[in-house]
Amino acid sequence: MSLRHAILGILSIRPMSGYDLKKAVDGSVGHFWTADRSQIYRTLSALVDEGLASRGTVVQEGRPTLHPHTVTDAGLAELDRWLASPLKTPPTRDAFLARVFFADRLPPEDIRALLDARRREVAAELAELEAVETPDPADLPAGVTELGYALRLAALDNGIAHARAELAWLDATERRLERITP
Amino acid sequence: MSLRHAILGILSIRPMSGYDLKKAVDGSVGHFWTADRSQIYRTLSALVDEGLASRGTVVQEGRPTLHPHTVTDAGLAELDRWLASPLKTPPTRDAFLARVFFADRLPPEDIRALLDARRREVAAELAELEAVETPDPADLPAGVTELGYALRLAALDNGIAHARAELAWLDATERRLERITP
């Protein structure tokens, strides 16, 4: 439900077309948010209909026309309202843990394969997150406050922290299973 | 998409009605999976239609009729197929991190309130998980193997590990922000 708000947030930093938004989402906020292209376009239309964003038109030569979207004052107000509204954390739904829970039906080697596959996934994710470049806070890009920088870094660190926790849990779990089915 | 499989998994342990399933999901697997009642009934119907489960009828006095569902052989096969199939981890979507990412628009006290609210949520979740009773593996209930017990314990530990990681991250993040906006 808060793709709307994620988009408002990104647009509040810089006006963008749907196409750019897709790249921005995949890039900077990719590790805690994703969005389908069609859904981005649909959501942008909805935001415009509700007066939360406005749609511009930039005709380009040799390329499709661009439609940069800008947040309106109403949009900024809605963004701030959302940011300060009570958390409504949706229940977790982890298909991997569901498999672990029922995995005793599997032969031991398949259980190990399951954990190994998970380990590879998480290790790859961790490597990606750790590879994100974090510029020296002394020379920040224009328009980025120290606070904004710290918060975005914190969001990144959150992903890293959970990836490490998951790897540590995999270590412990594999050791425990090793004792039961050597 | 794998509510089907979660249900097959639970039914493979013990046949249950939709009503019991709801309680089982809220209870034992509640921390990594949840399901709406309507969705459980709909999914059960679908499973029966596909021949993966069969529906019984138990007329009770003074109470609505029970419809216990049992997994068929085809259902068990499908469950095992799913357990051993490649992981398709869906992209994460964390509305809280999205807020953190854009939170520099908020006054500092609102940022702290955001982190505090999250801390309370996670602390409550951790307390719940730690309160789950874990019987001595020496005297397991009938039908539960040591392996099955270890795996279910591991799933529980996963929740605990991530809750602790989140709390540690909150500590670090609050300290970092303290230095910027005292």
Place this chain on the structure above:
DNA sequence: TGCACATATGTGAGCTATCCTCTATGCATG
């Protein structure tokens, strides 16, 4: 006496998200 809650199963409306497909064109790579 009234109210809420537990037992038990469903239907219908509506929302969001994903997947697939379509439209156009330019540029690079093989």
Place this chain on the structure above:
DNA sequence: CATGCATAGAGGATAGCTCACATATGTGCA
């Protein structure tokens, strides 16, 4: 020369989920 990728946007179908509501009865509490 052909295939594929990047740019840019959008419609249609469908899956899955939530929320509200309907039905029917027994029990406990104030």
